[in-house]
């Protein structure tokens with residue numbers, strides 16, 4: 001049980017304690033109003049992750065005195081708290097970790113182990129499994145957050161539409177031999193039909209000519225189209241290989257992709273129904289597969305706001321079209337996933353590394369979090385140790401300053417998911433340290449970032465703040481933020497000091513889980529900024545996480561709630577005393 005502190009209350013008469021938030025205590029309180037008669041209520045355990053300013057409708061001064069100590073509870077997750085206690089400010093991990101949840105890790109026990117192992121975001125791929133299964137996993141994660149003080153965000157990833165194999169006549173993989181002739185059809189067939197492959201999309205052969213190349217999964221096997229029979233294609237295997245279930249099909253002519261993805265809807269009827277589900281479950285992120293332009297992102301964001309949903313929309317970059325419209329997609333979305341798996345079906349594999357670096361850089365410039373996904377530790381689906389090349393790939397992603405790294409099958413279906421997560425954690429920690437030592441005082445690549453976000457005052461304040469924190473070697477940056485904008489602008493500079501983002505908005509807290517170097521903390525914020533700052537520093541101090549003499553840089557962007565107030569944006573250095 002995550003505990004901020006134990007509290008004993010002595011009741012002298014017929015008193016009522018009002019407005020405790022649900023979950024405030026370590027035992028369940030379902031009502032917001034609890035009555036106690038005379039006696040002593042001992043060892044009420046106050047959870048982290050839930051904040052409340054308590055109002056006490058009592059005459060007893062004794063109770064008020066006890067409760068005063070707890071006024072304003074810090075919503076700091078248990079994992080960051082432990083990491084901070086063990087390793088100090090500079091030891092906090094900066095790169096965020098996303099785990100795909102699948103049959104290998106969906107029990108509460110497994111999910112808890114992943115949360116303890118550093119999972120910041122749990123991803124659910126709507127391509128697989130049932131609605132009930134997904135719902136069950138989401139509820140388990142939310143329960144763990146509430147009861148055990150974790151702060152794991154939930155992401156759903158839409159199925160999207162793509163030309164792929166639905167049936168190749170075998171339960172798992174089939175081998176295509178050199179020179180063998182295969183029919184690709186959309187017709188459904190019963191049982192096994194040798195050398196026949198069923199594709200999922202009626203128009204899959206439209207515009208395809210004899211002589212075109214059909215590539216499976218970006219290079220697992222290659223065929224040449226030798227004949228068109230109605231809408232079916234007869235093909236000869238020119239590069240033998242494996243056809244896996246759900247393998248992706250792409251067509252090439254003269255070394256170029258024959259672009260097809262704009263024919264298919266980014267959001268199918270199934271995707272919309274999954275989005276309704278995501279809204280009703282209150283998920284934190286919706287990742288859109290096969291985004292081809294900004295319109296679909298804007299459309300979904302507008303739709304979510306009509307539903308009062310605070311889910312953030314991530315665009316997955318996994319098509320050639322998306323690369324052509326990268327900037328507009330990045331600007332429209334709340335973040336990006338570089339989906340290297342399907343991207344490798346649409347562009348030659350040797351282009352992936354440079355494209356990854358370019359997308360990562362564009363995202364940082366435009367101040368949007370970016371996740372690097374797919375095959376980071378692929379061999380760990382089978383083996384308990386990664387290849388050296390995989391560790392090098394992970395390190396490179398960290399060196400590029402991606403916000404987050406993602407596990408796919410490694411956690412979803414592999415028996416070594418927790419180990420894979422720890423490989424990500426150790427490798428990113430090592431690389432972060434190395435980059436910091438390399439960069440020392442020059443982490444601020446401001447000349448490279450340029451002025452590129454709309455709010456230039458906020459941008460300048462945050463750039464200066466990050467620079468100051470580095471130059472002065474400050475212990476931490478505290479930022480007070482409603483929507484996370486300032487926290488994100490500081491993170492964009494990738495400063496050495498950890499960024500603690502204090503917010504009173506839970507959806508901001510959950511969204512910031514994806515941002516490099518940011519530890520979001522839920523806290524009650526009043527209009528009095530000085531009071532907020534002092535109270536949060538005191539709370540952190542009470543927990544033993546900061547001590548006298550530590551120096552923090554404080555940045556705030558609290559927007560006025562009344563006409564009498566002005567926008568409060570400031571930088572100050574505070575030495576804890």
Ligand SMILES: Nc1ncnc2c1ncn2[C@@H]1O[C@H](COP(=O)(O)OP(=O)(O)OP(=O)(O)O)[C@@H](O)[C@H]1O
Pocket residue numbers: 100101102103125127128129157289341342374407408409410412413
């Ligand atoms: N909920 C699930 N139930 C069963 N299997 C799953 C589930 N989620 C993932 N998997 C398995 O893990 C593998 C990797 O998962 P992942 O979701 O990353 O697939 P992907 O094909 O890379 O993603 P996408 O479909 O978005 O392109 C999948 O091929 C699938 O076998």
Ligand SMILES: CC(=O)C(=O)O
Pocket residue numbers: 289316318338339340341342343373374
């Ligand atoms: C993650 C994903 O969708 C991909 O790599 O294709």
Ligand SMILES: [K+]
Pocket residue numbers: 125126127157158159160289
């Ligand atoms: K998907």
Ligand SMILES: [Mg+2]
Pocket residue numbers: 289318339341342
């Ligand atoms: Mg994909």
